[in-house]
Amino acid sequence: MSRISILGAGAWGTALALSLARRGGHQLCLWSHSPALAEQLHVAGENLPYLPGFTLPAGIHVTSDLPAAIFEADILLCATPSQHLRGIISHIAPLLTRNQIILSASKGIEESTFLRMTQVVASITETPCAVLSGPTFAQEVAAGIPTAIVAAAHDPRLAQTIQRDFSSPSLRVYTNDDVTGVELGGALKNVIALAAGVVHGLNLGHNSAAALITRGIAEMTRLAVACGGRRQTLAGLSGIGDLVLTCTGSLSRNRSVGIELGRGRQLDDILAGMGGKVAEGVRSTHAALGLAARYGVEMPITEQVDAILHHNRRPSDAIRELMSRPGRDE
Structure with missing residues (x-):
């Protein structure tokens, strides 16, 4: 016992x-x-x-x-x-x-x-x-x-x-x-789930959601590996498993906040209506960008989430920004 x-x-x-x-x-x-x-x-x-x-x-x-x-x-x-x-x-x-x-x-x-x-x-x-x-x-x-x-x-x-x-x-x-990989998978998926919620709130459909989740795990993995985590950890339960759940499940607080942002509501109003419950991605987005800057890692989705949360960027403009980035190899 x-x-x-x-x-x-x-x-x-x-x-x-x-x-x-x-x-x-x-x-x-x-x-x-x-x-x-x-x-x-x-x-x-x-x-x-x-x-x-x-x-x-x-x-x-x-x-x-x-x-x-x-x-x-x-x-x-x-x-x-x-x-x-x-x-x-x-x-x-x-x-x-x-x-x-x-x-x-x-x-x-x-x-x-x-x-x-x-x-x-x-x-x-x-x-x-x-x-x-x-x-x-x-x-x-x-x-x-x-x-x-x-x-x-x-x-x-x-x-x-x-x-x-x-x-x-x-x-x-x-x-x-792999403590680093497991922890960063659990933290970063909340940021991507906010973006997935925005996609849903804008009624952009399944193609956009699938692309967002896939590029999200790539972004999460880049940062985790730079911090000393293992790539395979992000392909496991604490990475892609948690990401899929949080980006698609109706019980996800972070996704729910993103949906309301996509529909045009202000962040303060959304958080005030949560009854004291916490959407961890709101606070972790800034920290994730700080960590990415420390290691020189590019995180375009996280950057756009931060711009929506803290710099009054319209969600539709954030999506347009992501789609107009220069072409690259997958």
Whole structure:
């Protein structure tokens, strides 16, 4: 039996808690930064703001006390928005022990530093850190629909520990030692999903969507390889798998934001209507461009997404810009 604390009671953290509870054999704690949400989870027995319709088993201990949540936990599963990870790890770092594991399930790049999530953790603590990524919608994981994900760590034994503790009849966990490739695949696909949503919002059809996704994975792969990741990782679950899901699935927040942008709505209005839910690609786009500039990598789709998000470029003009680029070999 492992003691697993899930830090972050949004849709994804709650879904992972439900998956682990369904698997059985662990002591589980779900931490919410909001005392009001923690109280609501106690009273209603479900996460009404973020993941309604799924009953939390009584065996999941819910708290808003962060030190209590991590006390004697074997695995600290971080499912917070990526831009909040540094603050949480900084807060708990003095309390961590040598035997604990940090598992990042946040898909993003830190906006101010261009660091991946494991790099953020490593800049604060020497606690071992792994990554959980892949094509996953929280609602489907919560419902027990068969899902395949990736556990990545530089130490194969660490990845195998996550594989053993998280695998279940509805969750198949693969291992990988390419942390860079797995993390960048999970973060960059959100940016491309925003663009895919724009294509849908402009009613451009299936040809445009297929081209966007294909050129998107090429763009993601260029940056991941430049940063030290492996090309084959981006052809796997955390790359093309997650990209296809997020670019085509109706449950994708990033795609949904892109659709509304394509229809002419303003970003601030779209985000204000999301009820506190996060579309990671909005913040990761700027960071992805910063990382690309650092390594001299060309990312035309990401550039146009950034122009739409932050420089008031009309979505139709962004598409026209992409289509009028000089010809090149595939």
